[in-house]
Amino acid sequence: MGKNFGTTLVPEGAQRLQVPRVAQLVEVQVVDDEWIAFVSEGELADLPDEFYLRELRHYDGDSTIQEIADLIEEYGQLCLDDFAEWSGDVFGNWEQRSIAIEKRIEYKKQYNVDMLVPDSLLHLWEGRPHLDYLRFLRDGWIVAAATGDLADYAQLFVDVPNGQPIESTVRHWLHALNAGLRVSHARIDHPLVQEEGATLFGASCIQLYNHIQEGARYKVCMNESCGRIFVRQQGRAAKDQRKSEGVKYCSSKCARAQAQRELRRRRSVAAQAPDDVILEAQREESRVMAMVALAKARREQGVPSLGATLRVKRLELALDDRSVRRRAGVDAPILIAIEADDFERYEGQHVHMERWLTALAELYGMDSKEVVARYRADRLLELSR
Ligand SMILES: [Zn+2]
Structure with missing residues (x-):
């Protein structure tokens, strides 16, 4: 357990920020499988509460152009076309930004448009990094809020080929959130001038900031x-x-x-008949005792823990947290908790553990019954202490 960053990240006395409204879009269309063209409607709408946590849950750097188009059609403009909200550090660097600029120049030539950077367009290479950043910010903070240490999120990338050292992951996280906040707050408006809408990216950063500020x-x-x-x-x-x-x-x-x-x-x-209920309860009790004995024996023999075993498997298969979430339905904060043998890190987590472990075992090519049995035994051992 690391230092408690949760109380020091936001200065004492810092206020909640007003979540800005987001500009709505209409006539959203996918063009050439890489562009999303739209008309900005000028209407502003509130984001649903916990948007960054709920609606954005399944979006990341692997999102398809159609998924992104559907998202902005429903909720509004995703990001600024000049990448002003994006600090561009860890996931793609300046390279991604220059590809997006090149793409805009190509588009201009191909479709003979006047403006160098038409703002009614979004390229796949602009949408994806912003969504991936939001995933990174969200997952990083969920882990930090539970363990007290932002560096715990970086455990995912340690030992991964081309993985980032822990300090740089933490640094990128801070830069990314600060860049997102810089653009989105502290503004003035006048009733005679149409209020400028925020982006999904900026407004999501503020929602996250508010959760950090309140210690959610x-x-x-x-x-x-x-x-x-x-x-x-x-x-x-x-x-x-x-x-x-x-x-x-x-x-x-x-x-x-x-x-x-x-x-x-x-x-x-x-x-059920009462006798059946009693018989079942007796069977259950002896099964439980056997499982606790087994879990103890494993520990005494120094067998690697279940979390450690699963982690080794994931690294062998070179699966990152995005693939695990997409293919087994296990979110990164949960995956990190499982790999740390922390099966009760989040309130309510235990309800889903067997389902998640089964999915992980199947993805990793392991015997899912055995994995679940090991989890049950370990959990009973913990509970019996
Ligand atoms: Zn629910």
Whole structure:
């Protein structure tokens, strides 16, 4: 466990920032499989709460042009075309920015447009790095908020071919968020002049900043079929009353779905004969004891832990956190917790552990039953202490 950066990142007395509204777009079209053309409508709209955490969850540097087009059509302009919000450090450097500029010059020639940099266009190479940056900022902070150390996120990249040293990952994280914030806050407006809309990138950085400022705790939705990371429950409650304390579900919809599932389960248990219930409980107890003994024996023999074993497998297969999320549905903060044998890092995480471990084992070509059995044994051993 590292130093607690959580309390020192934002200066004491710093205020929450107003999340700016985002310019809406219409007539969004994919052109030549690499451009998104649109008309800026001028209308401004609020971003949904926790947008960077929820809606952007599945976006990253591998997003397709169509995915990005759908995103901006629904929520608004993604980023500034001059990359002013993007510090350009770790994921692609200046190279990516110059490719995007070249592409704009090509576009100008091909379509014979006057402006050097038409602002009603977005290139794939502009959209992807911004989305990847938001992923990097989000995942980095979720981990830091749980462990107290921003450097813990960098564990993902240690020992990875071409991986970044920990200090530079932390430095890039800070540069990236500061660059995003620099553009987006402290502004003046006049009622006679159309207020300029923020971008999804800038507004997302502010949402994240506010979570850092308030010391928000991230949780995992305890609806068995959800597992999304969130801070406050969304749904029925009035906007300013959205709760974070004592909340288990990301939305009122998830709360209802899980309540119904549990009700069905209780009914089916109640329908069993009492003798069957007792027999099942006895079987379960002896199984539990055997598993705890097995977990103890493994530890005494110095067998590498489950998290360490999974980590070695991932590195052997050269899978980064994006591939793991896309192919096994396990988000980076969860993956980092699993690899650190921290199976209860986030509130609600344990509900999904078996599902996630099964998916990881399948992705890594391991025996998923064995992986889940090891997890159960380790967890029981921890709980029995
Ligand atoms: Zn949920």
